[in-house]
Amino acid sequence: MASTAVSELVFFIVTLLITASAVAVLSDQTFHLVDGMKTSSQKTSDMIQQNFAIINDPTQIPYNGGYVFYIKNTGSVAFAFTNTSVSVLIDGNIVTGHYLTFETQNNTGVLYPGQVGEIIVNETLTGYNSITVSLSSGVSHQLEFEV
């Protein structure tokens, strides 16, 4: 009789332990899923709200240590404006390193809605060209211009 009670107790504890581990695994997976959903929706929402315009006069690109391109944040959220977060292509060729300088107000490296930042491309250009600017979120705009 006593041994039956003990074995019942052991079964009960073992069942509880197994259930607790199953719940722990389930809980971990749930929080992973929730975290993934939050991050993904935040990224998608940022991407949808990010927008910019290249506001240069295409026939008069200013030159100040390189050709200066003005980028205006016309979206609803700020975005990083540095050479690691923004890609620049001139006539389809990517421009990197010391050929490219990014300038923002107060040198924050972030372009807030309504602000204008500068991309200075230190390359030799003649005639008709095109510049493509792409943000890390994939938002991209192109401008055909003449120098």
Add this chain to the structure above:
Amino acid sequence: MGFSYTVAAVIMLSSTLIFFGIVYTSYVQSNENIANANQKLVKNIYDLENTRVSVFDYYYNSSSSYFVINLTNNGSQVFNMSLANVLVNGSLVKFNVSGQFLFPLQTVSITFKEPAGTYTVEIVMPDGYEIFKKVVS
């Protein structure tokens, strides 16, 4: 034995319900975030499509070397002119504006200093709408 299984089943079922609730709430919030972002995007596109701002007239004040350009808003949007930009011959310049906001059917004056001459002026509204005008002193 039967009691243990019942307890295990109850714990598993209730925790599954709780976790489902957590996942569902997160799903609804995520969906709402994306829906709000989409709504803002649609509004921005709508605003840009309905932007009708034009240069009404301009003149040059030779005594102070100021160009004054009058802009009229014939659209339905309201613009915060402190977020507008002016480019003269392709370069950004500092400018003054007669009012902070440009309401529908209203006119504001944009003033910038340049020596007498002919210039290409580009006015960029906060939504990215561009107005080009050649001005002669």
